[in-house]
Amino acid sequence: MAIPGWKRHDMTALPLKKLEAWRYTDLTPLAEINFSEAGLGVAPAALPDLGLPRAVFINGRYSHASTLPMPEFSPVHETGDLPLAQINAESAQAGLTIDVPDGVDAGAILLVSHASGEAPFAVHLRHRIHLGRGASLTIIDIAKGDGLYWHNPVMDIRLEAGAKLAHYRLQDESRAAFGLATIRAHIEAGAAYEHFSAIIGARLSRTEIHATLMGEEAAAHLNAVQLLNREQHGDFTTVVAHRAPCCASRQTVKSVLSGLARGVFQGRIEVDRIAQKTDGYQMSQALLLSEHAEMDIKPELKIYADDVKCSHGATIGALDEDQVFYLRSRGIPEAQARALLIRAFLDDALSAVRHVQARALFEAAIDTWWVSQ
Amino acid sequence: MLEIKNLHARIGDKEILKGVNLTVPDGEIHAIMGPNGAGKSTLSYVLSGRDGYEVTQGEVFYNSQDVLALAPEDRAAAGIFLAFQYPVELPGVGNANFLRTAVNAVRRKRGEAEMDAVAFLKVARAAIKNLSMKEDFLKRNVNVGFSGGEKKRNEMLQMALLQPGLAILDETDSGLDIDALKIVADGVNALRSARFAALVITHYQRLLDYIVPDVVHVLVGGRIIRSGSAALALELEAHGYTGLEAA
Numbered sequence A: 001m002a003i004p005g006w007k008r009h010d011m012t013a014l015p016l017k018k019l020e021a022w023r024y025t026d027l028t029p030l031a032e033i034n035f036s037e038a039g040l041g042v043a044p045a046a047l048p049d050l051g052l053p054r055a056v057f058i059n060g061r062y063s064h065a066s067t068l069p070m071p072e073f074s075p076v077h078e079t080g081d082l083p084l085a086q087i088n089a090e091s092a093q094a095g096l097t098i099d100v101p102d103g104v105d106a107g108a109i110l111l112v113s114h115a116s117g118e119a120p121f122a123v124h125l126r127h128r129i130h131l132g133r134g135a136s137l138t139i140i141d142i143a144k145g146d147g148l149y150w151h152n153p154v155m156d157i158r159l160e161a162g163a164k165l166a167h168y169r170l171q172d173e174s175r176a177a178f179g180l181a182t183i184r185a186h187i188e189a190g191a192a193y194e195h196f197s198a199i200i201g202a203r204l205s206r207t208e209i210h211a212t213l214m215g216e217e218a219a220a221h222l223n224a225v226q227l228l229n230r231e232q233h234g235d236f237t238t239v240v241a242h243r244a245p246c247c248a249s250r251q252t253v254k255s256v257l258s259g260l261a262r263g264v265f266q267g268r269i270e271v272d273r274i275a276q277k278t279d280g281y282q283m284s285q286a287l288l289l290s291e292h293a294e295m296d297i298k299p300e301l302k303i304y305a306d307d308v309k310c311s312h313g314a315t316i317g318a319l320d321e322d323q324v325f326y327l328r329s330r331g332i333p334e335a336q337a338r339a340l341l342i343r344a345f346l347d348d349a350l351s352a353v354r355h356v357q358a359r360a361l362f363e364a365a366i367d368t369w370w371v372s373q
Numbered sequence B: 001m002l003e004i005k006n007l008h009a010r011i012g013d014k015e016i017l018k019g020v021n022l023t024v025p026d027g028e029i030h031a032i033m034g035p036n037g038a039g040k041s042t043l044s045y046v047l048s049g050r051d052g053y054e055v056t057q058g059e060v061f062y063n064s065q066d067v068l069a070l071a072p073e074d075r076a077a078a079g080i081f082l083a084f085q086y087p088v089e090l091p092g093v094g095n096a097n098f099l100r101t102a103v104n105a106v107r108r109k110r111g112e113a114e115m116d117a118v119a120f121l122k123v124a125r126a127a128i129k130n131l132s133m134k135e136d137f138l139k140r141n142v143n144v145g146f147s148g149g150e151k152k153r154n155e156m157l158q159m160a161l162l163q164p165g166l167a168i169l170d171e172t173d174s175g176l177d178i179d180a181l182k183i184v185a186d187g188v189n190a191l192r193s194a195r196f197a198a199l200v201i202t203h204y205q206r207l208l209d210y211i212v213p214d215v216v217h218v219l220v221g222g223r224i225i226r227s228g229s230a231a232l233a234l235e236l237e238a239h240g241y242t243g244l245e246a247a
């Protein structure tokens, strides 16, 4: 069954490594694959539920497993200059569209994207989230699948003054898949975007977030944990633009890498001349569990205001063997001791996840990751 | 009973223990004194199985088990407990979670039923009270931001909960105020029984006023050069180690 409007991908439009923003992530393996259109796909027997209203996309199509009404989908007019968003714009046929009216607390919803199929295929979802003044919403966003596919979702977020969006994302794509997610958040005065990503799946992934703080006292929290093993490549790239005074941004990124895994964190903070009293904090820490794992960290501060507080830091290290021994000397088996210390390492990023169900989801994903080691 | 026979151990190329012989029968408490760098902590680490020490000669048995063949966690399950000279901080690990994980790991290995959170909390609270510790210690991260004395008390809390058959206290008295010293001594004395033995490493005779040892050993240069009754500690306090080394 052909999807109307489906076009063969123009792989020459992919960003290349020679672009500064793509220095550490090479999309050549993706460019070499001939992606065809997605088949209908099958909903897995157990879709994440959590007892919340949910929107489910199977191979890029809205599924009847959803409990939220099917959103209207209007054509995409891409105005940005991000190559992946442009590719997405050419192919996107569906996505979650949510508009929370002023002052409404819309509670929490679950957004599931599942992909499965035989031949390599691509899924380009375009989600649009708009929260009116003082509105609030929590989105628990889960990306999963089986087989070789390319998931290239774009989420555009607009938060009017005083709105609060908590966005918890579990990237648990198939280990053969490419997961390239682009999130753009436009945040007005007093509004807050809180993002947490657990990056666990995909052969190659990039989660790229652009948060623009447009009004006074707007806030963005962009936290992530990356757990990668074997030959996985995971990239968490953020650009926070402080375009108004008295805004705050906070980032805690923790990466745990084993095997031949490679992790990337690029964090750019731009502070405009008018953005006085900016409060920016960024911390990236990596734990390497094997001598072959690699982490690249690139913080970048571009500050044009003079009265700002911006700090950033980065550490890369191994598990502390004295700590491992201390635990073992108390009877805790070695594997459990290491798991406990890795969980402890992730703690300051995870503790930012206040939502109980989201937190439990991440805890379970981390446990499963550890057990699969 | 702990039996150490002709134990030689080295770190890298450096031999630290040069033939330690020591037997601690059940029911007894032995003190080890000796100058800085003598190898006291090294002995305690070799007994508890820390990496980085190579045993080149000798053997260690605890209740007829070959200790050196066991992983550290199995030594703990067998009943060996080391109170560290420098307890390790574990940021991100809650003390209560740590203690319960340890207690249950040991119980599992000993074939006992695990304790649920509620049962554990009851036991832990009682132990905390005995040690005159504040209850918020359970909520804090393991040893993080604890004062020197608080860390030592936390070691004693772990000992009380793990109920070892052999406790090795490596300078647990260093950095303790007088009240805390008594509390630690009470903690050790409370475990005293026909099935409990302890090796108390200390620089100060004062602790031995409260934990009266059956035997005092003097470790110098990686060997036990003298053993004697509690009175030996008084002698050391008065004259130091210099005269002994020649002996």
Ligand SMILES: Nc1ncnc2c1ncn2[C@@H]1O[C@H](COP(=O)(O)OP(=O)(O)OP(=O)(O)O)[C@@H](O)[C@H]1O
Binding pocket: B011, B014, B016, B034, B035, B036, B037, B038, B039, B040, B041, B042, B043, B085
């Ligand atoms: N990792 C190491 N590498 C090299 N030498 C070491 C190492 N650890 C300990 N040593 C050396 O081994 C010797 C014994 O150290 P140990 O800590 O056992 O002494 P100690 O008797 O406990 O001293 P103290 O009374 O000061 O605690 C010292 O000379 C010390 O410098």
Ligand SMILES: [Mg+2]
Binding pocket: B040, B041, B042, B085, B170, B171
């Ligand atoms: Mg010592």
